[in-house]
Amino acid sequence: MSEMCRAALAKGIPEIGFSDHFDLIPEDPCYAFFKADAWWQDLERCREEYAGALRIKAGIEIGEPHRFPEAVSELINNHAWDFIIGSLHWVGDTLVFDQDYYLRPQQQAYRDYFQELHQVARLNTVSILGHMDIVKRYGFDHYGRFDPKPYERELRPLLRSCADSGMALEVNTSTLRRPVKEPSPNTTILRWFREEGGHWVTVGSDAHQPEDVGFELEKAIECVRSVGFETLTGFERLSPYPIPLPAKS
Numbered sequence: 005m006s007e008m009c010r011a012a013l014a015k016g017i018p019e020i021g022f023s024d025h026f027d028l029i030p031e032d033p034c035y036a037f038f039k040a041d042a043w044w045q046d047l048e049r050c051r052e053e054y055a056g057a058l059r060i061k062a063g064i065e066i067g068e069p070h071r072f073p074e075a076v077s078e079l080i081n082n083h084a085w086d087f088i089i090g091s092l093h094w095v096g097d098t099l100v101f102d103q104d105y106y107l108r109p110q111q112q113a114y115r116d117y118f119q120e121l122h123q124v125a126r127l128n129t130v131s132i133l134g135h136m137d138i139v140k141r142y143g144f145d146h147y148g149r150f151d152p153k154p155y156e157r158e159l160r161p162l163l164r165s166c167a168d169s170g171m172a173l174e175v176n177t178s179t180l181r182r183p184v185k186e187p188s189p190n191t192t193i194l195r196w197f198r199e200e201g202g203h204w205v206t207v208g209s210d211a212h213q214p215e216d217v218g219f220e221l222e223k224a225i226e227c228v229r230s231v232g233f234e235t236l237t238g239f240e241r242l243s244p245y246p247i248p249l250p251a252k253s
């Protein structure tokens with residue numbers, strides 16, 4: 005965690021959010037990964053070490069939160085989280101990081117994902133909807149470039165639910181590290197989100213190692229700016245607040 009903070013400081017990033025995976029499906033590779041006591045100790049140590057230099061926010065990325073409402077409430081109520089990311093990594097009983105998921109036709113792969121994701125977008129316990137079209141990360145290898153247009157009819161209501169729940173939409177740059185070479189989601193979906201009443205957006209590099217901290221955040225910020233948003237979103241104890249977009253470099 006401390007290495008991640010140093011990497012953020014080296015890149016001139018003023019605020020970092022940590023969000024380990026919290027997954028409740030026993031077959032998930034991150035099942036039982038999160039160790040609350042050790043994690044909070046590390047976080048508090050970093051907050052002391054980098055006080056005045058870096059703002060450090062406490063978050064968690066919950067996989068499939070719609071399937072485990074009781075465990076999710078307990079996790080949220082027992083800790084001083086700044087933000088909760090709700091993500092979907094499983095559709096039915098298939099992990100979307102498994103090649104098997106892509107045995108289905110392209111339209112079905114995306115439709116099935118968005119259909120289940122819509123249940124996450126309706127949760128009022130989630131602060132941020134994570135990497136909302138992540139299926140394209142590996143879908144790219146099977147079907148080519150992801151074009152959201154054919155899915156507009158299901159995506160707009162999903163984005164409206166996200167906006168109505170007061171959720172922020174994350175622009176995640178992990179997909180820029182892959183052949184797909186665009187953030188998740190891209191500007192078309194971001195624009196629809198704004199048109200459907202979306203107000204809050206976050207940018208994240210989804211870094212699993214220090215060298216990826218802040219990866220291509222400038223590109224994510226340009227996407228946000230290009231569709232007319234004027235602010236990014238910070239969270240403090242689950243409440244969102246606006247952060248002006250950095251001046252154009």
Ligand SMILES: [Zn+2]
Binds near residue numbers: 065091093135
């Ligand atoms: Zn994720």
